[in-house]
Amino acid sequence: MTKLIHPVAGILALLTIATFWLSTALSELLASEATVVAVKTAIPWGFLLLIPTLAVTGGSGFALAKGVRTGAIGKKLKRMPFIAANGLLVLIPAALFLASKAKAGEFDTAFYTVQALELIAGATNMTLLGLNMRDGMKLTQRRRKRLSSSSPTAGSS
Numbered sequence: 001m002t003k004l005i006h007p008v009a010g011i012l013a014l015l016t017i018a019t020f021w022l023s024t025a026l027s028e029l030l031a032s033e034a035t036v037v038a039v040k041t042a043i044p045w046g047f048l049l050l051i052p053t054l055a056v057t058g059g060s061g062f063a064l065a066k067g068v069r070t071g072a073i074g075k076k077l078k079r080m081p082f083i084a085a086n087g088l089l090v091l092i093p094a095a096l097f098l099a100s101k102a103k104a105g106e107f108d109t110a111f112y113t114v115q116a117l118e119l120i121a122g123a124t125n126m127t128l129l130g131l132n133m134r135d136g137m138k139l140t141q142r143r144r145k146r147l148s149s150s151s152p153t154a155g156s157s
Contacts, residue, residue, distance in 0.1 A: 006060035007136065013053040014129045016046060020095075021122040028115065033107070040102035043095050054087070061136075072135040079128045086125050094118040 020043050027039040058080060065073045094114050101111045 002060045002063050006057060006064055007133075007140075009053045009056040009060065010129070010133060010136070013050060013057055014126065014133065016050045016053065017122060017126055017129070020046060020050075021119065021126065024115070024119065024122075033105075036107075037102045037105070040095075041099045044099050047092065047095075054084075058084075072139050076132045076135050079132055083125055083128050083132075086121050086128075090121040091118060091125065094121070 023039045024043070027036045031039075061076065061080075065077065068074075069077060094117060097114055098111065098118065101107070101114075
């Protein structure tokens with residue numbers, strides 16, 4: 001079951017972050033101030049989905065790793081502290097700050113500075129999560145090859 005939960009939670013987390021990022025970028029570039037306010041005040045509510053999916057992804061990943069700390073699993077594990085720190089120390093505080101400023105209609109230098117930081121940090125986390133997804137898919141492909149080559153019916157039609 002963990003083999004199903006891990007990729008589903010990971011994809012949902014990555015899609016949630018991508019939705020936040022794209023909504024922010026598009027509203028800032030193309031939409032009205034009212035839309036920016038709506039987007040910035042909605043994003044913290046999205047944490048109710050994002051935080052549990054990230055926790056499930058991390059927990060199920062550690063369970064699937066079964067103590068292995070090398071190769072692709074090691075690479076994934078090395079990225080996770082940076083992803084978590086970026087989220088907890090930059091992205092969540094930035095989103096809460098921006099929601100507060102947007103709700104107050106304060107689109108000043110501080111707002112746009114933090115907005116730029118948030119977009120960079122969000123793109124960084126999407127990249128790192130994407131790399132983890134790529135490595136996870138490689139691991140799955142290798143496991144399937146091993147299983148199919150070791151099965152007694154492998155190669156017969």
